[in-house]
Amino acid sequence: MSIRNETVWNKIMERPLLPVAGLMLTGVVITYFTGSAVPFALVIAVLLILTIVFTKSGREYILFVLASLILVMIPSIHMALSLEASEDTGRISTRGTVVSVRRKLNGGAEDIVRISSGALVLLRCDEEAELVPGSTLVIAGTLSLPDKAGNPGEFDYREYLRKKGISCVLRADSVEITHNPSVCGHLNSLVFDVRKNISGLISENMDSDTSSLITALCLGDHSLLSDDIKYRFSITNCSHLIAVSGTHFAGFASLFACIDPGDRRRKIYRIMMITVYMAAGLLTGMSESVTRAMVMSIGALLSRDKLSGMCMASVFLVMADPWSGLSSGYGMSVSSCLGIILFGPVIRQWLLKHCRNAALSDIFSAAAGAHIGLMPFFGTAATRLSVTNLLCQLAGGFTVSIICMIFIPVVLLSLAGFPVVMTTLELLGKLLLFMVGTASETGYMSFNCGRYGKYVFTGIYILLIVLIIPKGRLRRILFLPGIAACALSLGIIAGTILFRPDVTVVFLDVGQGDSCLVMAGKRSILIDGGTEDNGKVISDVMDWYGIDKIDIAFVSHWDSDHYGGVMALNDMGRIRMIEAPAECIFQTGETHDTDNVMVTGAGDRYTITECVKAEILSPNEAILGDNDESLVMTLECDDLTILFTGDISTEKENDLISSGILVDCDILKVAHHGSKYSTSAGFLEQVEPETAIISCGRYNSYGHPHRETLERLYSENITVRRTDREGAIIFEINHKD
Template identity: 30%
Template sequence: MNTHPPIITPFRRPLIPLVLAYSIGLFTGPSLPFPPMYLLLVTVLVLGAGALALWASRPVSATLSILVAIFLFGCLRYLQAIHPQGRFHLSKVPEAMLTGRVGLEGVIISPPEDIPPGKGWRRERRIRFLVRVEEITLGGDRYQTSGGARVSILDPVHEYRYGERIRGNFRLRHPRGYWNPGAFNYRRYALTRGFQLEGWGREGEELHLLGRDGGNEMLRVVADLRETMLKRIGADLPPEEGGVLKAMVLGDQSGLSEEIRKVFLLSGTYHILVISGFQVGFFAGVLFFFARLLKLPPLAGSLITVVGVVLYTLVAGGSPPIVRAALMTGLYLLAVIAGRGRDLYNTLALAGFILLLWNPLSLFDAGFQLTFAATGAILVAVERWDLSHIARPWRWLLTSLVASAAASLGVLPILAFHFNRASVTGILANLVIVPLGGLVTALGMGYSLLLLLVREGFLPVQIVVLALTKTAIQAAQAFAALPLASVRLYTPTPLMVVTYFATLVLLLVPVFRRRGLAIALCFVFLLGQIGWKCLDRGGEFQATFLDVGQGDAIFLELADGKSILVDGGGTFDDRFDIGEQVVAPYLWYRWIRRVDVVVLTHPQFDHLAGLKAVLENFPVGEVWESGYPSYDSTYLWLQDFVRERQIRLRRITRGERIALGPGVVVTALHPPRPFFIPRKGRARTMANNNSLVLRIDHRQLRLLLTGDIEGEGEASLLDGGLTLDADLLKVPHHGSRGSSSAAFLRGVRPRWAVIQAGDRNPFGHPHHETLARYEAQGVQVFRTDRDGAVTFALRDGAVTSRTYRQELGVWAGE
């Protein structure tokens, strides 16, 4: 009888190459210029070739054909994920139809998230949740639709629960984020999380709860149990310890203070505050231990553990990290039942394959990457170094140390790529805090269940849980206070990440004998890439107008390697740090080691707030400002910080000329001394019209940076008799109606102009009359609210411009 060999005989673990091929297809999907039907046809042809190879007893050719087909299938799944099916899917609603209030009707399908009030302009408390939208009203017309929307209710009074049917009018938009090179892709994140629109609304006549008949009935019961647990934990424990316990046991982070978040982040143990593999695995281990203690058969113990993990996943909110961890744990237990529990690599690969089939965009999610990188590194390291011959207590300690070190090495480039951070003390901190976290999780879950039965809990258990939680917090604080507890890193390039993992795999996995030369070549190649990026840049002058929403931030890189940051942006909501989340990541992406000059045009939050993170994270040579007085807390902090760090502070006035390098001269055109006093006289108008205005001359390119001057400030510049001619103009005051007068534009005569304004900002910037004045002068206008970051570069006498929107492609809604 003629028998054919197995399809994947060249591989001991067939799922690993399949998942790699599929993942590479997902990763390269955006860059393939072929339409889906073409890819589908090629996939069918490749599968046909594989079938012929299998029939001809050519297993290697058949295997390669299958891998190519899986790769093409990954490309198709990516295209399908970013272009959801359905004629009336929410992703296809034009942005122009979302300018007014939009009616939605649907069902709440996520646990409501309580967001405490901020301290800035936006002080409202919010409740945020995901709605599965069934009907949308646009321009008075109703449409049956599909898709998800994440909505926030401002200053809520009513209680919102899973399964509640809701109807209301909301301010909506497509998720956008900040469009800068190297920035977090918020639109892709939104699609990964299942929402295509986001917005807010208020209670009142425009918002109605229609009953709780949506969702799954069992999930409604579980959601009520979870909500009861959260309320009783909050009532039974102090706010700090209660917030940590709710995060570790039930996945609710609304009670975590910024201080607690920071200490766990700096100590490298933030992962224990996010329910993931650690909590789920520990919970499964506890269940399995009790099953063994009761002398249940392995099959019964595994089944009980699987059921318990599923229930815990539902009670903990069912977020993507929990689902990932539950799936991996469940597959491992099923492998144990099937007698294949030792092949953990195939189990890990199968979990990844299932998750990526269900949601292809998860591949780009930082949590997904960290989970599989850490788990894979631990598996390889524990198998590579067999410690079974060591006595048990020491074996446990050494195994924990090896696992912690392996996980840290495995996630290092991912942490650098997504967060520009790594913890030096994380290996040791995890040895202490992870076991404490395990005890808190186990006892906390038992305590939460006890609170369902006894409202006041049980005092001895409460004391133990409180003591363990407080100890975990104190341990995190101790490790966070150590020198170099957290180190900032530049953003590695994709090639660096690949080279790093290739080096790590060659070091840990005996892929082939005599691999020392390959390891050395990979290591030298990696060092060469890092060295190349660290070389002093030169030869090109570059000005980048960053997208910081409704604010200004301009980064100038001079031909001799010096750099200038003019303003740092800011938001209305102090719960989002524009400097930490947007400006500093751009500088790390550009591998900027030092900012030679930081310029504050005037002390208002939309120009000032982001400078705090820059000053804290980068060496700064000088700080320039106009000296206009302010009692803003961030401005006062900046004055103290500059004085403590002995950074030179220069108060610039009209007429000063400063040479910054070969062929670069900065001239201050405004404000005068004494300060300019506009006729309107309001505090905000005073600050705007006393903005520091700079003209930067760089050989063939002249820039005029105007801060927030308004009409009267522009008139003062024109009356001063100073030269205003510029090729590139930063449009004054975000393009407001009262700025960019016709006389001012005739005085400047720019070729290009950049407006820095927030997408759909509440001020209506830029005003249509202002845009008309620029059009009448024949000026080419760029806008960060539409174009994202705008970069002008001067090389060999030629000026080129590019926008980040062009690089985003489909993620910019094109």
Template identity: 25%
Template sequence: MLSVLTKFPLIFLAYLAVLLYYCIFDFNSLIALAFACSLGIALYRKYFLLFPILLVLTGFFFIVSIDNHQKMITQAQNVSQIKIIPDSIQVNGDLLSFQGNEAGKKYQVYDTLQSEKEKKFYENLRQNCTISFTGNLEVPEHQRNFNGFDEQKYLATQGIYREIIVTSISKIKTNRGLDLHVLRRSAIVWIQSHFPKPMSNYMTGLLFGYLDKDFEQMGDIYSSLGIIHLFALSGMQVNFFIDGLRKILLRLGIRRDIVDILQVPFSIIYAFLTGLSVSILRALFQKNIKLTGLDNIALTTLILMFVSPKFLLTAGGQLTLFYAFAISMLSHLFISKKESLTEKIHLTSKLKQVIIASSALSLLVLPVLIFNFYIFQPLSILLTIGFGMLFDLILLPLLLTVFLLSLTGLTLNLNWMFKTLEALVQLVDCPFHYPLVLGKPNAIQLILLLSITALLLDFWMQKKLRWLLLCSLFIIFFTCKNPSQPTITAVDVGQGDSIFLKDRFNKQTILIDTGGRLNIPEKSWQKAQTESNASKTLIPYLESEGVSQIDQLILTHTDDDHVGDFLNLADKIKIKEVWVSPGELTCPDFVGKLKKAKIPIHLTQVGDEIPIFNSQLQVLSNGYTGKGDNNDSIVTYGNFYGKKFLFTGDLEQDGEMKLLKNYPNLKVDILKAGHHGSKTSSNPKFIKQIQPQLAIISVGKNNHYGHPNQQTLDTFKKYKVKSLRTDQNGAIKLTEIKGIWRISTVR
């Protein structure tokens, strides 16, 4: 087979295979055009052997695609028992999650633990286990926000098409059989029970690819510094363990060809012990394939497509492959010509060589990175070098040694070292906490970025061309970060409110409320480490739009579903000024949040204006009760490009009638319905008077309050007001194009 493939460049075949992959799994007309043009090049270069291989790949991809569709629509309607995959268990407060198998199908399972004893059972579970239960079988949540997380697609890449929400467990049956999942789980439980945190987190993370939920806060800091990838097992660990195995076997006198054979089963076992992550699989294939440079990564890509067909649908799969390709490309461009990159630009310092190589790698990967995560930390270039050496040369061998010693009964407590490390990371994070927010490139921008970065590295020595390419990159990054169209978006934050107004090129940004969850008192063992709602909804949307600063944040009143994520937002996005009402300052908890945020506060007055959209957002009311409650909501109004907008917070009927009394001639085209469509708001007299054409209802799916109330929906219907709801439509965006507001929804 290899002799056939070497008739043409393997990397060209891999390139065509990737284009074909996306044409079938995630169709885009630009990709289809690129694929057609590339086939034309293959014909011109007489690479005829490509076509039967591509035909085989086409058949395979279609079979996988059809199989995925069939699994989605033919899942069992009822499941009453399931076998737990032990190394997928996560216990977080009173929340339990794991993956399990039943009748050849895989499920994601969630349960709420009922006692501390039950919690300890699952925390210490290190054997196969089957549970009998009653519960609900649900389809995973689809994307709810523009550029937002799609749980359904994510789980489908792991072969999971249904979630199980357990209501009660009737029977637990354990099985003492041993497999690699049990072995990995046993190692994780052993570490967690023998070593303190945070040391145990670093040990499970670096040795077995498992990070506990309580590492989330620290992981967030590593992410903001751009070095969280050091915990994603890949080439560093693979090289360490494979090279270590080979050295030991060779020193024992085993022949090299036998060592090569023994390396294969060791690689398979290691893949299972580290959770079968795609980055580990990629690194193991590269390590075991006896080709070099671009040929190695090309064949690795083709094998991964058969072994893990959905890997390119995940951000992790895209990044691990592109990092490997970028490294191979740099090696091909410079080392194969017996010239290092640093020799080309006349640098001799070893440190400068490393920095230049790392910078070139970061530049190559940057388009794919911001396409998935929208942000970039320039400091990560230096931090990756420093912390990478620390993790690779010191922590990994040290933790392996400590772990092996603990199996003999000798436990070394080095927790002080990891507490010092985390203190150092937090110290570095303070002045560099906010990364560059570059926004999400569209398909055309992504292709241009990839092409120009590759050309820039190839033609770096040609000064005029270099500056032309650098300027081109800057322009494209600028357009990614600063979209040209004004937008108003009702972000789907669940049961809460968050309305974002963005002028063209982000020259003015206003956010009305942040959303948030209601806090329910819990016992200590029930307290879970949970992400804020904004970290999964509002913040990713803002970053995808290139927003690094909110000019004015209007917090309408003090309810948690409107202001609960204020501090979480301030931790990720700079806020220039917070607008509050006098009544909100009577709430001690809310005032405490304002003090903690240390952001300038503007106390709103009726008539206050914020310039935006060649007009102003005007404060019509700064509250009617002076208590920071629903009827104390800040109400704002704006006439933007021919349409009149009214944002009412949680204003209820009494407040609506007072608003009408103060503004008897008020007319509105687009209304943000008060109090999530509750029957306590949207008074029929109010709706009749203001005559809105569209009501936007920000409301959580299947919320406990029954919002929106049917009475409110009937009122809208009676007065011919079209309504859009975030629970049904997802995020709702209005985009101004040539003086016309166009409506788009996620669903």
């Protein structure tokens, strides 16, 4: 073996799992996107040939490379076989084996089953079946594809499940258990009962918000958290704090980690710590994130350095479940570990110069390094960059560590008859809620980066890597690629901002309802908002486009599938002014903030920007706010005219034709979701649209859009576009010179 090859060999042998882990993850990604293991197999073959031909290597080196390449192929082959085991949607009767079960404290459950074809499916059933991993079933039901994201910035549930290897959702009509492993069943029930009793103990001594937060942090169950708390953690980039991770495990184990076992008792110490980690894993529900955190923590404990521990854990996780390498949680875990490795020593050295306390410097440097490592993922979870968010993340991380550190002692003391100790846990929970709530509302020095967030945070992260790494070989290697990558991120942001359209019109996918978002310069308007549940959907779209508040929201009429989302956004404080054809008429039992609701009518005009104007054509005066009193309005963007018609009927259309107030339009928002009692032939001849937009829900019970309506549209050679088939429909308009 030559001296050069010997040097390479020695470097590899220092951390033999580093190239294995890197290649294994590369193979999983290539297989996922190509749907086959063949492309990665070709890459492996090329690497093997290059190793043999271009290096004068010894036999042991060749054998090591060969064994490593065979090892990294195993997850890719496993994933390829799973991708091929697809199943047609529709009615099905099949046998299956339960792969994993996750019971939730709110009574729900998430069961993943491998059916007879080999495909993984998510089981949904109304019956409460006591399933455990290994249970064999006979299932009859309907197999369907998961919902996909219908709007910009919306969570894509279908892609989320696909990255876990789950191809379909099986809604079961009947489930027959043919075999239930008794040991697994008893252990599963015992662990869940313990977790449920601890959750009950927490809720007895705290208010609902604080107890649900402590339950999420220390028991790994988010099902009791309110949507408002989840939203606040999301917009402050703190979602990772309520997902059990290495931070939580470090907190659980910190009481034992302070023990110095010495060299003689190090094995006993490691066995004790592994036991603690496994107990913490059982306590927090053994979910995907919990398992990953447990394996990462054990890997760090057993390895000689942090990088080797991370590689060991990565190889174990991907070998056990190839799909785990695709999850964002896995990426965040690896990225935070790299942040500790890259930035931790530099931050620690700086802290030692100023505070001269080694213990505090170790804690702060590890936490700060982990948070810097998470930066590339912040833009995918939130859209706001601010100083308060950064401070909240750092302070929140330490608070979570303290909560986890004292959790088990507090629970034990409470069970022993000292419930007063729960006050400490409650105060820390309230402190964390206060910090997140304050950061979500203040946003000091805040920049709403919208859909560019991932580029902003990635650029900052790369720049920090280049600047903070000490001078040396590593910095010389990374300097030019780092600067180039940072420049590319900034270039993408600048390009998208400079060349963005003057006006963007988004007909949102809100199911069986109506909603249209219009953005022009720094101004925005919303026309209807679907049902109340769609308030969160529209809020996510606003965040995606970097909109803090809607300037004007128009409610066409007081049907819940039109006003619900608008009022939900208004209750969030995200709308400045609401215009409607009549005073508020809510459904029984509903209460909303109405201080900014104004009544509008025919003849009212609104200037959004110099080239974008809206005008109300009808009604002159509305009393009941019903379908035929819907706002009929035009939106003019230079020479392009869009006509909105609410839920008006053919009778109202005839009145509008007779009044002579209708204008030709380019785009027609079809009335009443495509009902056959609207959009008459005479109305279409009068307004002469080129494109018709139908907003309706998939498989809705009303049969919208009706066949008669579609035939009338097609007979006029009008292009028909539907949100139930396309999702959000987007028009980008540029002003004429």
